[in-house]
Amino acid sequence: MNVSETSPETTTAQSTSWLEVRAEFLRRINERVWIPGEAIPNEAELAQELDCARATVNRALRDLAEKGLVTRKRRAGTRVKLNPPAHVTLQIPIYREEIEEKGMAYRHVILQREITIPPNVIRHRLDLAEGSMALSITTMHLGDGRPYALDQRWINLSTVVEAASCNFDRISPNEWLVQNAPYSHGDIAFFAENASQTVAEHLGVNSGDALLVLDRLTWRNQSSITTTRISFAPGHRILTGI
Numbered sequence: 001m002n003v004s005e006t007s008p009e010t011t012t013a014q015s016t017s018w019l020e021v022r023a024e025f026l027r028r029i030n031e032r033v034w035i036p037g038e039a040i041p042n043e044a045e046l047a048q049e050l051d052c053a054r055a056t057v058n059r060a061l062r063d064l065a066e067k068g069l070v071t072r073k074r075r076a077g078t079r080v081k082l083n084p085p086a087h088v089t090l091q092i093p094i095y096r097e098e099i100e101e102k103g104m105a106y107r108h109v110i111l112q113r114e115i116t117i118p119p120n121v122i123r124h125r126l127d128l129a130e131g132s133m134a135l136s137i138t139t140m141h142l143g144d145g146r147p148y149a150l151d152q153r154w155i156n157l158s159t160v161v162e163a164a165s166c167n168f169d170r171i172s173p174n175e176w177l178v179q180n181a182p183y184s185h186g187d188i189a190f191f192a193e194n195a196s197q198t199v200a201e202h203l204g205v206n207s208g209d210a211l212l213v214l215d216r217l218t219w220r221n222q223s224s225i226t227t228t229r230i231s232f233a234p235g236h237r238i239l240t241g242i
Helices: 020-028 041-052 054-066 096-100 119-125 161-165 173-182 195-204
Strands: 072-073 079-080 105-115 135-141 146-156 185-194 208-218 223-232
Touching: 020 041, 020 054, 041 054, 054 072, 054 105, 096 105, 096 135, 096 146, 119 223, 146 173, 146 195, 161 173, 161 185, 173 223
Parallel strands: none
Antiparallel strands: 072 079, 105 135, 135 146, 146 223, 185 208, 208 223
């Protein structure tokens, strides 16, 4: 891993990110350098081997533990999980393409757009400093003029500065972000939720109807990009690969 040449005081330990360390650990797990059930070297040994800070190693291992790839116990150390979870392959869909592939004419409508201080739950989710501004934008995706999905989104303007000046009239925030704000990782949840009065009115359903909802948060390294909640019209299905 390269050392920055901008300052003689800069060291590899300072410049190596936990994401780089995590990638190396993943390689060792996937290539069976570290076999399932095996204890791996301790944090101090790994930090010395990779010439990075011990805190960087700790952060990488915590992330792998959260993903169920390793187990960590005090005094017993860290082991590669014997039966790691199976993974599915998910891509962020572009709803224009999804709708057009179904043979329908696509259109999107911006229902609300405002740069404002987000509520605390959004601020914490995006890891924003108190008082930071973010872009709140709500989009309706339509197929043949009928509601397809309601996209309620917040965008971190510290990470995606250009979003502040984009009105999204010609391209939806969903498609614009895929093209202009590449992400390194994220979290996603699917669940059923009863439609609120507002969501029901937008999607043309009854208040309280059960809807499929997608909740997603994406990051570029250690900076959040966007958090979005997408409520789909009844009958929506999501297909993925394993």
